[in-house]
Amino acid sequence: MNIDLKGRRTIVTGSTAGIGRAIAEGLARAGASVVINGRTQERVSSTLRELRAQFPDAELSGVAADLATAKGSATLAAQAPEADILVNNMGTARPNGFFDQDDGEWLDLFQTNVMSGVRAARHYVPGMTARGWGRVVFLSSESAINIPKEMIDYGMTKTAQLAVSRGLAELVGGTGVTVNSVLPGPTNSEILSNWMKKTAEEQGITQEDAERQFLKTMRPTTLLNRFTSTEEVANMVVYLCSQQASGTTGAALRVDGGVLRSIA
Structure with a gap:
């Protein structure tokens, strides 16, 4: 399968390391222009230097913004106003004790893992539907299904991403825009x-x-x-961003190493 994304404008949130970085590399390799995002200018600039050395012909740019905040989301929208492909990868996790957490910790994680993607989709998807083509991918987790007792808040946010992804797919049905989520396992x-x-x-x-x-x-x-490796997860995401995946929407696809014991 030859995935060709030349001419497609892509944004990958939280893409200075880990799965997001691997996704950005995969999209650049497929010919897309890629906007790198991270919280600090230092990390964004460092990532851009490395990717430009790796992909000298790629169109790469960066936006330093904390998308856990409305202000940071507005900064991304202002500096990268349009996209054909949006990968909502930004997120974090931390082991914790359910009975020791306060409301602020729950709300902070929800802003990071859920609202960052909600705000990005709210900005970019209307342009995709107007143009009749677009791809949105949410990076969820097998923890959305198997809620980990040591990270109940994290599992909750990952389940919420599945709900947003499916609901958004319903909303844009028939427009040429697909919306899916990917569930990595331990990576x-x-x-x-x-x-x-x-x-x-x-x-x-x-x-x-x-x-x-x-x-x-x-x-x-x-x-x-x-x-799993970050590249193995990225391969699934890049496929979902392609023309070849035009028949897949509203889905939750796993790269979980078989952790989830279900057949559907």
């Missing part, structure tokens, strides 16, 4: 890799052993028996 992203590195140091084991231990105790239903 060697920046956040989870840092957790595994810290765990390994604390326990005096290798990071590989820490990852195997995590899968055995926290995700025992895995069929892959390893973490």
Whole structure:
């Protein structure tokens, strides 16, 4: 399959590292112009330097803005006013105790993981429908289905993304715009890799052993028996952004390594 995205304007939120960075690379490799987004100018500039060296012919730009805030979302919209493809990747997670959290922590995570994508879609999707073509992808998680007891707030936000994605797909049905979500499983992203590195140091084991231990105790239903790579997740996203995926909308597609034990 030859995916050609030449002439398509793409925005990938939270794309200076991890899955977002891999998605940006995949879209640039397919010929799309890509807007990189991160919270700080330093990280955005560093990512752009690296990607321009990797893809010298690609059209790349960056917007430093914290999309967890309405102000940051407005900055992105002002500096990158239109897009054919929107990948709502920005998000975070943190282990916590349900009974120890206050309202502010719940609301902060909801702003980051959910409202950042809501605001971006609200701005960019009307232009897509007017032009008769567009792609929107939300990066959810297998934790949207298997709510982790150590991160109930995170699971809630990932379930909310599935609801927004499906509802938006219903709203734009028949316009040429597709809206889907992707559910990664345990992935060697920046956040989870840092957790595994810290765990390994604390326990005096290798990071590989820490990852195997995590899968055995926290995700025992895995069929892959390893973490997925960011590139493996990105491959699914790039496909959903392509013309070849024109028949797929309103869907939640997994790259979870078989963690979710269901056939639909």
